[in-house]
Amino acid sequence: xxSQAIPEASIYQPRPAKLIRTEAIAExxxxxxxxxxxxxxxxxxxxxxxxxxxxxxGEMPNSIxxxxxxNCSFELAVRNVGNVTSALHGLTEGSTxxxxxxxxxxxxxxxLKGNDILIVAGGIGLFPxxxxxxxxxDKRSDFGRLMILSGSRTPQERMFVSELEKxxxxxxxxxxxxxxxxxxxxxxxxxVVTTLFPKVDIDPQNTFAITVGPPVMYKFVVAECxxxxxxxxxxxxxxxxxxxxGVGKCGHCQINGVYVCQEGPVFxxxxxxxxxxxx
Amino acid sequence: MENxxxxxxxxxxxxxxxxxxxxxxxGAKRKDGKYAFGKLADATELCLxxxxxxxxxxxxxxPPKETLIKFELGEELEAEPVVEAERVILFGVHPYDIKxxxxxxxxxSGTNPDINYLSRRAKVTxxxxxxxxxxxxxxxxxxxxxxxxxxxxxxLTDIGxxxxxxxxxSEGEELLGKYAVTREATQSELVQRDxxxxxxxxxxxxxxxxxxxxxxxxxxxxxxxPVFKEKSEKCLSCGSCVMVCPTCFCFDVQDDIALNLxxxxxxxxxxxxxxxxxxxxxxxxxxxxxxxxxxxxRMYRKGKYLWERYGKLGCVGCGRCASACLAEIASPAExxxxxxxxxxxxx
Numbered sequence: 039x040x041s042q043a044i045p046e047a048s049i050y051q052p053r054p055a056k057l058i059r060t061e062a063i064a065e066x067x068x069x070x071x072x073x074x075x076x077x078x079x080x081x082x083x084x085x086x087x088x089x090x091x092x093x094x095x096g097e098m099p100n101s102i103x104x105x106x107x108x109n110c111s112f113e114l115a116v117r118n119v120g121n122v123t124s125a126l127h128g129l130t131e132g133s134t135x136x137x138x139x140x141x142x143x144x145x146x147x148x149x150l151k152g153n154d155i156l157i158v159a160g161g162i163g164l165f166p167x168x169x170x171x172x173x174x175x176d177k178r179s180d181f182g183r184l185m186i187l188s189g190s191r192t193p194q195e196r197m198f199v200s201e202l203e204k205x206x207x208x209x210x211x212x213x214x215x216x217x218x219x220x221x222x223x224x225x226x227x228x229x230v231v232t233t234l235f236p237k238v239d240i241d242p243q244n245t246f247a248i249t250v251g252p253p254v255m256y257k258f259v260v261a262e263c264x265x266x267x268x269x270x271x272x273x274x275x276x277x278x279x280x281x282x283x284g285v286g287k288c289g290h291c292q293i294n295g296v297y298v299c300q301e302g303p304v305f306x307x308x309x310x311x312x313x314x315x316x317x
Numbered sequence: 318m319e320n321x322x323x324x325x326x327x328x329x330x331x332x333x334x335x336x337x338x339x340x341x342x343x344g345a346k347r348k349d350g351k352y353a354f355g356k357l358a359d360a361t362e363l364c365l366x367x368x369x370x371x372x373x374x375x376x377x378x379x380p381p382k383e384t385l386i387k388f389e390l391g392e393e394l395e396a397e398p399v400v401e402a403e404r405v406i407l408f409g410v411h412p413y414d415i416k417x418x419x420x421x422x423x424x425x426s427g428t429n430p431d432i433n434y435l436s437r438r439a440k441v442t443x444x445x446x447x448x449x450x451x452x453x454x455x456x457x458x459x460x461x462x463x464x465x466x467x468x469x470x471x472x473l474t475d476i477g478x479x480x481x482x483x484x485x486x487s488e489g490e491e492l493l494g495k496y497a498v499t500r501e502a503t504q505s506e507l508v509q510r511d512x513x514x515x516x517x518x519x520x521x522x523x524x525x526x527x528x529x530x531x532x533x534x535x536x537x538x539x540x541x542x543p544v545f546k547e548k549s550e551k552c553l554s555c556g557s558c559v560m561v562c563p564t565c566f567c568f569d570v571q572d573d574i575a576l577n578l579x580x581x582x583x584x585x586x587x588x589x590x591x592x593x594x595x596x597x598x599x600x601x602x603x604x605x606x607x608x609x610x611x612x613x614x615r616m617y618r619k620g621k622y623l624w625e626r627y628g629k630l631g632c633v634g635c636g637r638c639a640s641a642c643l644a645e646i647a648s649p650a651e652x653x654x655x656x657x658x659x660x661x662x663x664x
Contacts, residue, residue: 044439045430048398050385050570050583093388093396094574094581098599119599134394253602280598282570285429288588289567290595292614293604295622300428314540315604 049285052091052136053078057129058111063197066118067162068127069103072137073111080112080137083144084170085276085304089284090114090126091136098122099281099299101166102140107176115165115197141284142303145170145248145274153244154182156268158259160189160231160251164197166276167250175211184211185238189231189251193217193224214238231255235262242267250276256317260307270308277303277316318466319490321482321499322506323473328480332360332408334496340404340442343377345370357408365409365475369452369636373414373563374407378421378437379587385433385570386583399582402436406492409473411448412465413457413633417563418443419468420629424566442488445469446480447510449517454636456650459524462633464514476509523639526654529630532620539656540613548652549612551644552591558638558647559589559615564623564631567595590614612646619649 059071074080080088082102091097098120104113118127129135155174159167167186174181186205190196196215205213214234216227227234231251247263249256256275263273279291281299291298293316310316323331336342336357344363345352352367354374388396410418425434447464448457457463465472470489473480481502484490493499527535559565569588574581588595591611596604605611623631632649639648646652 043430044435045432048385048400048432049429050433050585051398052396054394054396091396091583093386093394093583094390094572094578096572097570097583117600123599136394136396252600253604278598278602279604280596283568285431287425287429287431287566287568288570288585289590290569290588292590292596292618292622294614294617295625315610 050138050283052089052097052138054134055137057131057133057135059131060129063115064195067115067197068118069113069115070126070129071104071111071113072135074137075134079110080106080140082106082112082140083147084173085144085166086140086142087166087281087284087303088114088137088139088141089281090122091138092122092125092129093136095125096122097136097138099141099284101169101276103165103168105169105172105176107173115162115168117162138284141281141299143301145276145304147173150246151180152182153246154241155184156238156240156245156247157184157186157188158231158247158249158251159186160249160255160259161191161195162197163250163252163255163276164188165250167248168198168201170248171205175208178210182244185240186211186213187216187231187234187238188213189216189218189234191218193221212238230258232258232262235266240266240268242269242272246272246274248274253278253317260317263307270311271306273307274304275307275310275317277305277310279303319484320502320507321484321493322502323480323482323497323499325479327498328365329360331497332357332363335406335408335492336360338496340406342406342408343374344408354407363408365446365473366450367409368448368450369411369455369640371637372561373417373635373637374410375417375421375563375566377405377407377441378418379425379434379566379568382584382586383433384582384584387580388583389580390574391579398432400432400436402440404440404442405437406442406444408444409446410443410469411635412445413448413455413460413462413635414563415443415445415465415468416462416629416633417635420564420623420627420631421566423627423629424623442492443469443471444489445472447472447474447514447517449475449513449520451517451521452636452640453522454639454648455634456521456523456525456636457634458518458521459650460529460630460632460634463518463521474510474513476506476513479506481506481510523636523648523650525634525650526657532630532653533624535653535656535660536617536621538660542656542659544652544655544659545613545616546609548646549608551646552608552612553644554591554593554608554611555643556589556592557641557643559591560587561637561641563633563635563637564619565589590618616649616652620653
């Protein structure tokens with residue numbers, strides 16, 4: 039009666055992965071490094087996400103923070119905000135979790151090659167962007183300039199501080215930081231991330247702007263990119279939605295007719311400027 | 318398509334033979350003055366002249382709650398996929414519900430085939446029946462879903478003294494040969510079937526004021542229409558409209574764990590875009606916080622999004638949502654017709 043063949047495996051069945059390392063990032067944020075129990079690789083692209091399961095608690099989508107150039111293991115950076123994240127934060131090394139994915143399109147690496155890259159990170163938007171940054175650094179000659187504008191609410195809420203410091207020292211990239219509210223020790227820029235735009239000179243023809251941050255940030259970042267004459271096709275955003283199933287069925291991540299878990303989470307501004315409710 | 322005849326006095330025999338086979342037979346039964354699909358214990362329980370069942374037969378393909386994985390926590394995590402599928406014969410499914418199942422078939426196959434849905438689907442046989450007494454809220458006739466040439470194993474039409482049976486699949490043909498007393502249909506009986514169908518089409522009280530194919534374009538131009546706010550102001554956000562819908566297939570996934578904190582299961586259950594926390598993410602951002610955006614999303618999903626994604630409309634005009642909605646705002650036909658009228662005045 040129905041011609042569709044029944045698949046052999048369930049798209050909802052996670053692969054067991056072992057937690058091999060954790061590292062505190064900030065007060066509510068922690069980095070988790072995993073290895074698949076079956077020895078296989080995740081095989082992801084920067085900008086993709088996984089669904090992580092803690093059986094008995096639940097499953098949640100989370101971006102991948104490590105570059106695929108890092109072998110075998112992979113890292114997820116997680117802010118403790120809900121049931122699953124809270125349970126995850128309590129796990130000790132050696133514990134097993136379930137992983138499905140990678141899902142989503144990821145950043146268009148092939149298009150980015152040969153171009154300058156302007157990364158605009160807001161808060162934990164740096165988590166998925168770290169995957170791309172480290173990818174570009176590992177394949178440095180494939181790309182042009184690498185510029186990062188990173189904004190945090192406060193100096194205490196800067197993510198991956200030791201990496202930021204290393205990036206600051208490198209000569210093959212530029213990093214500008216800002217905080218919304220400084221403190222007595224902070225000597226850097228104060229203001230939202232868009233206040234950093236006047237401080238960079240770019241060649242709009244050859245620049246891709248790539249931004250991840252809280253939903254409220256996007257309109258302002260897009261406006262700044264347009265001021266710099268970056269074409270809509272070269273402004274890339276990763277959209278946050280509730281990607282419950284990851285496989286385009288459950289409907290939670292829908293923006294209009296688009297399933298963010300399938301067609302996204304990375305979109306060019308050209309793709310979404312007419313997509314109501316997207317940003 | 319081959320057509321046979323089952324005399325009315327022989328119908329109970331067919332149904333009871335099916336009930337006594339290895340399959341569960343499900344049909345519309347009377348329930349508190351209305352109709353509901355349920356397992357049949359005897360042919361006498363089956364209603365073939367019902368107008369509308371409270372719930373669509375979707376539950377037999379996508380149950381309201383369905384286990385996806387069973388797990389056991391311990392030193393080593395054990396998690397096994399669960400695939401449950403029983404032989405079910407859906408007896409007396411109206412064409413609009415068959416059209417809805419055709420949409421579900423596409424949505425659950427494709428690039429990420431869903432083993433749970435497809436396993437159930439492979440074991441479901443559909444015996445349709447033309448709806449000759451449409452529900453007052455139904456508007457199938459104007460959507461082209463009041464009759465169907467596809468999606469069934471057998472399709473019955475009541476022509477008075479007998480049923481014409483159209484054979485839609487080899488499985489249907491086999492069931493008929495094995496369990497029913499049939500004879501060849503005469504030309505005049507096929508003419509009577511067409512007449513019955515035509516008569517039924519004239520009975521619909523609600524109609525879409527345009528062709529269904531024009532809906533996506535109409536919606537393209539209607540995003541800012543005041544109708545979404547006006548109607549949604551009455552919305553209770555109860556989700557009744559999506560829970561009774563034959564084409565809605567959104568779901569939530571949750572874990573349940575036993576009191577010993579060892580064995581548990583991961584299940585999915587129906588969820589709906591009209592519910593307030595449907596698009597809520599961690600951290601508190603809700604991408605469709607107000608009922609206007611949820612109301613509009615549902616209408617667009619029915620008239621545009623699913624059409625563009627799967628080539629099938631997300632509404633089959635059954636009228637269940639309109640019947641279930643306490644605020645009397647759920648009927649897609651009503652909203653679409655208002656939008657059409659607004660557009661006409663605008664142009």
